[in-house]
Amino acid sequence: MLSRLNRKHVMNNPAWGITPEYFHYPEKVLQFGTGVLLRGLVDYLIDKANKKGLFQGRVVVVKSTDGPAGAFAAQDGLFTTHIKGISQGEPVDQYLVNASISRTLQSNAEWEAILEAATQPGLEIIVSNTTEVGIQYVEENVAAGVPVSFPGKLLAILYKRYKKHPAQGFIIIPTELVVDNGKLLKEIVLQLAAFNKMPEAFVEWISSANKFCSSLVDRIVPGKPKNLKECWEKAGYEDELWIESEPFLLWAIEGDASVAQKLSFHQADARMLIAPSITPYREQKLRILNGSHTAAVALGYLSGLNTVYECMQDAYMRRFFETAVLEEILPTLSALGPQTAVFAQDVLDRFANPSIEHKLISITFQQSSKMNARNVQTLLRYREAKGVLPEMLILGFAAALLFLKPVRVTDGKYQGQRKDAFYDITDDNAPIFAAYWQSVETPGYTEVSGMVRSICGDSRLWETDLNNIPGFADTVTDHLVGMMQNGVKAYVTNHSKVL
Numbered sequence: 001m002l003s004r005l006n007r008k009h010v011m012n013n014p015a016w017g018i019t020p021e022y023f024h025y026p027e028k029v030l031q032f033g034t035g036v037l038l039r040g041l042v043d044y045l046i047d048k049a050n051k052k053g054l055f056q057g058r059v060v061v062v063k064s065t066d067g068p069a070g071a072f073a074a075q076d077g078l079f080t081t082h083i084k085g086i087s088q089g090e091p092v093d094q095y096l097v098n099a100s101i102s103r104t105l106q107s108n109a110e111w112e113a114i115l116e117a118a119t120q121p122g123l124e125i126i127v128s129n130t131t132e133v134g135i136q137y138v139e140e141n142v143a144a145g146v147p148v149s150f151p152g153k154l155l156a157i158l159y160k161r162y163k164k165h166p167a168q169g170f171i172i173i174p175t176e177l178v179v180d181n182g183k184l185l186k187e188i189v190l191q192l193a194a195f196n197k198m199p200e201a202f203v204e205w206i207s208s209a210n211k212f213c214s215s216l217v218d219r220i221v222p223g224k225p226k227n228l229k230e231c232w233e234k235a236g237y238e239d240e241l242w243i244e245s246e247p248f249l250l251w252a253i254e255g256d257a258s259v260a261q262k263l264s265f266h267q268a269d270a271r272m273l274i275a276p277s278i279t280p281y282r283e284q285k286l287r288i289l290n291g292s293h294t295a296a297v298a299l300g301y302l303s304g305l306n307t308v309y310e311c312m313q314d315a316y317m318r319r320f321f322e323t324a325v326l327e328e329i330l331p332t333l334s335a336l337g338p339q340t341a342v343f344a345q346d347v348l349d350r351f352a353n354p355s356i357e358h359k360l361i362s363i364t365f366q367q368s369s370k371m372n373a374r375n376v377q378t379l380l381r382y383r384e385a386k387g388v389l390p391e392m393l394i395l396g397f398a399a400a401l402l403f404l405k406p407v408r409v410t411d412g413k414y415q416g417q418r419k420d421a422f423y424d425i426t427d428d429n430a431p432i433f434a435a436y437w438q439s440v441e442t443p444g445y446t447e448v449s450g451m452v453r454s455i456c457g458d459s460r461l462w463e464t465d466l467n468n469i470p471g472f473a474d475t476v477t478d479h480l481v482g483m484m485q486n487g488v489k490a491y492v493t494n495h496s497k498v499l
Contacts, residue, residue, distance in 0.1 A: 002232055002233070002236065002237050002238045003237055003238070004074060004075060004237065004238050004239075005075050005078050005079070005080065005097070005237045005238065005239040005241075006074065006075050006076045006078060007023060007076040007078065009237055010078060010097060010099065016097050017051050018051075018097060018099045022050060022058075022099050023076075023099070023102075025050065025056050025057050025058045025102075026056075026057055026058070026120070026122040026123075027057070027058050027059070027060045027102050027117065027120055027122065027123050028055070028057030028058065028059075028122055028123055028124055028125060029042075029046065029057060029058070029059040029060065029123070029124075029125045029126070029127060030059075030060050030062065030114075030117060030118060030123055030125070030126045030127070030157070030170075031043070031059050031060065031061045031062065031126075031127045031128070032062045032064065032126070032127070032128035032129070032130055032150060032153070032154075033061070033062070033064070033128060033129040033130060034061055034063045034069070034072070034104065035129055036221040036222075036223040036243045036245075037129055037175070037217065037219065037221050038127065038129045038175070039079065039081070039098070039221070039241075039243055040081060040219055040221030040243050040245040041175075041217055041219045041221070041249055041251060042059075042127050042175070042251070043059060043098055043100045043101060044081055044096075044098065044100075044245070044249070045249075045251065045265055045266070045268060045269055045272055046058075046059060046100040046265050047096070047098040047099060047100040048265070048268040048269060049264065049265030049266075049267065049268035050099070050100060050265075052267075052268050054264055054265060054267050054268050055264050055265040055268075057122075057265075058100055058101065058102035059100050059101050059102060060102055060103055060104075060105065060114075060117045060123070061077075061101055061103070061105070062104075062105055062107050062114055062153075063104050063105065063106045063107065064107050064130065064150075069104035069105070069106060071240040071241050072101065072103075072104035072241065073104070074240075075239065075240070075241060077099070077100075077101030077102060077103060077104065078097060078098065078099055078101075078239075078241075079097075079098050079101075079239060079241035079242065079243065080095060080096065080097055080098070080231075080235065080239045080241070080242045080243070081095075081096045081098055081243055081244075081245055082094070082095055082096075082225070082231065082242065082243070082244045082245070083095075083096065083244075083245050083246070083247055084244055084245075084246070084247075084353075084355040085246040085247045085248070085349070085350070085353035085354075085355050085356070086247070086349040086350070086352050086353050087247040087248070087349060088345075088349065089349065092247045095235055105117070107146060107153065108146050111145075111146045114153075114157070115156065115157060115160045118157045118160055118161050119160060119161060119164040119165065121165060121168060123170075124168070124170060124171060124262055125170065125171050125172075125173070125262065125263065126154070126157070126170045126171070126172045126173070127173050127174075127175065128150060128154075128172075128173075128174045128175065128176065128185075129174075129175045129176060129217075130150045130176060131176060134149075134150045134176055135150065135151065135174060135176050135178055135181060135184055135185050135188065136149065136151075136188070137149075137151065137188045137191055137192065138151070138152060138192075139192075139195055140152050140192075141196060142155050142156040142159070142192065142196055143156070143196070151185060151188040151189050151192055152192060154172070154185070154189055155189050155192050155193055155196070155198075158170070158189070158202075158206060158210065159198065159202060162202050162205050162209075166205065166209075167209075168209070169205070169208075169209030169210035169211070170210050170211075171210075171211050171213060171255075171259055171262050171263065172185065172186075172210060172211065172212045172213065173213045173215050173253060174212075174214075174215065175215055175217045175251075177217075179282070180214050181214050181215065182212040182213045182214035182215065182254065183212065183214055185212055186206075186207075186212035189206060189212075190203065190206060190207070193206065211255065211258075211259060213253050213254050213255045213259060214253075214254045214278060215251065215252060215253045215254065215278065216250070216251070216252040216278050216281050216282050216285070217250070217251050218248070218249065218250040218251075218285060218289075219245060219246060219248060219249040219250070220245070220246045220248075220350070220353075220356055220358075221243055221244070221245045221246075222243075222244050222245075222355070222356065223243050223244065224242055224243065224244070225242070225244050228242060244355065246350060246353055246355070246356060247349075248271075248346050248349065248350050249269070249271050249272075250271050250273075250281065250285075250343075251271070251272045251273070252273045252274075252275065252278040252281040252282075253266075253272075253273065253274045253275075253278065254274075254275065254276070254277060254278045255274045255275075255276075256276065259274055260274045280336040280337060280340075283333065283336060284333055284336055284339075284340045284343050284344075285343075286373070286374055287329050287332070287333055287374065287377075287378055288325055288329050288330065288333070288340070288343060288344050288347050289347045289350075290370070290374050291329055291374040291375050291378055292321055292324050292325050292329060292347065293308070294363070294367065294370045294371050294374050294375055294396070294400075295324050295371075295375055295392065295393050295396030295397070296311060296317065296320055296321055296324065296396055297360050297363040297364055297367070297400075298364065298367065298396065298399040298400040298402065298403035298404075299317070299320065299395065299396055299399035299488065299492065300314075300317050300320075300360050301360040301361060301364065301403065301418065301423075302399060302402060302403060302418060302483070302488040302489075303316075303317065303488050303489045303492060304418070304419070304489055305317065305360065306359060306360055306361070307357055307358055307359055307360060308351050308356075308358040308360065308363075309351070309352065309353065309354055309356065309357070309358070311351070311360070312348075312351050312352040316492050316493065316495075320392050320395075320396075320492075321348060321351060322348060323391070323392045324390075324392040324393060324396070325344050325347060325348060326344060326345075326348075328378070328382055328390035328391075328392055328393055329344075329378055329393075330344045331382070331385065331386075332378050332381040332382050332385065361423060364403065364425075364426065364427075365426045365427075366426070366427055366428065367400055367403065367404065367427050368400070368404065368427050368429045368433070369427070369428065369429065371397065371400055372461060372462050372463055375393060375396075375397070376462055376463055376464065376466070377463075378390070378393065379393055379394075379466075379469065379472070380464070380469065383469055383470075383472075389469070389471055389472060389475055394472065394475050394476055394479065395479050395492075395495070397476055398475075398476045398477075398479035398480040398483065399479075399483065399488065401433070401452070401455065401476070401480055402480060402483055402484065403416060403425075404416070404425060404427060404429075404430065404433040404437075405433070405437045406425060406430065406433070406434045406437065407422070408422070410422075413425070414430040414431070414434055429460070429461060432458065432460060432461065433455070436451050436454060436455055437451070439451060443481075443484060445477070445481050448477055448480055448481050448484070449473070449474070449477045452473050452476050452477045453473050456472065456473050456476070479491075482495075
């Protein structure tokens with residue numbers, strides 16, 4: 001029978017690089033959330049820095065859901081990160097035991113302990129991942145028991161800190177996937193302070209003594225593997241907190257030199273970035289990773305493929321991704337800096353990761369609005385810079401129109417068809433596209449061309465009239481008619497022969 005991962009087990013395995021003094025490092029970080037992203041990214045970086053002697057601090061974790069933090073207590077906060085995937089074209093398969101978490105407190109049952117933890121002079125950093133819904137304004141009395149909202153809890157913690165150590169504020173870094181998340185969180189906290197009629201000096205202290213840093217996180221952390229028991233056998237111990245993670249990571253934080261000094265664990269990994277602005281990193285992710293997903297997803301799905309990994313194993317779709325990313329999207333982002341080319345190659349490695357099952361049908365959610373937000377500007381920039389059209393992005397656009405063609409409505413949902421199976425069109429603009437497709441009674445070239453031009457010029461869908469891009473509507477029509485007449489798989493196979 002295998003033993004449970006805990007402190008004793010770690011001490012019996014010195015090769016793991018965790019020495020006894022690790023468990024005596026001071027608590028420097030208060031973390032809201034026990035989820036796999038925080039453990040696979042933030043806690044991973046802190047543990048990596050501790051093992052290099054760069055931070056020497058531990059994390060107090062706040063568990064917001066009800067119920068005891070049994071697994072964390074039983075394992076002394078220890079857990080395994082199994083990094084699997086592709087990095088720089090090479091396979092990665094690495095086990096790491098993480099010793100960054102000192103203790104886990106349940107927010108409702110142990111609220112006073114959480115407030116007390118926040119008064120420790122050495123605790124200087126607050127990190128959160130409470131989902132996008134977590135950063136919302138909720139009118140509540142933060143002094144009446146445990147606040148319901150995360151901003152409410154944060155305000156109560158700040159007030160406790162202010163009364164105990166008025167000279168010491170926090171660096172506060174939300175990682176929720178919201179643009180300008182630090183700025184938004186600060187605005188809500190100040191609004192909630194006003195609602196609670198808190199002292200003016202304290203309200204001023206919130207802004208002057210604390211730094212709310214917007215951040216951007218990017219790492220796929222699937223969590224527990226399906227073959228967990230097999231992993232235990234290979235590792236030689238049981239671990240209920242085991243998580244899997246891809247090799248890639250990015251944590252970009254908006255901050256100055258003083259922030260970098262406090263977050264000394266950033267020195268452990270060049271992919272943790274502290275910069276005056278994180279806009280370039282957000283832009284490169286939006287255009288390269290998200291944009292290529294949006295361009296390829298309908299084409300891959302209608303070709304009969306089901307995941308991004310399957311696309312990367314298909315000769316044509318792999319070429320589609322590589323051409324779209326490296327030759328069509330990347331050249332439009334040169335002003336962002338040299339790191340963008342590295343990011344682009346990392347993205348292709350991530351797509352080829354066999355350990356991640358990223359379903360294409362899931363990526364088609366809100367396909368049309370994503371196409372507008374992620375790819376229209378890239379189309380315009382490419383055409384302006386090169387004087388020609390980006391072939392793959394336009395083919396992807398045409399495939400998206402075909403994907404958004406409904407063949408029936410079931411329970412109020414528009415559905416398209418792939419061979420003999422039906423799929424839901426989860427797009428708020430589905431009624432608009434349904435109306436356009438219904439207007440094409442006889443789908444000949446002329447009729448389809450007229451429909452495409454109407455769609456391209458619809459201001460409800462696009463930020464600009466796509467008919468103003470020379471040759472765009474005609475090329476989309478050519479691709480669309482070709483896929484309708486020959487089938488998507490046959491069309492792209494023939495298309496690859498003429499490229």
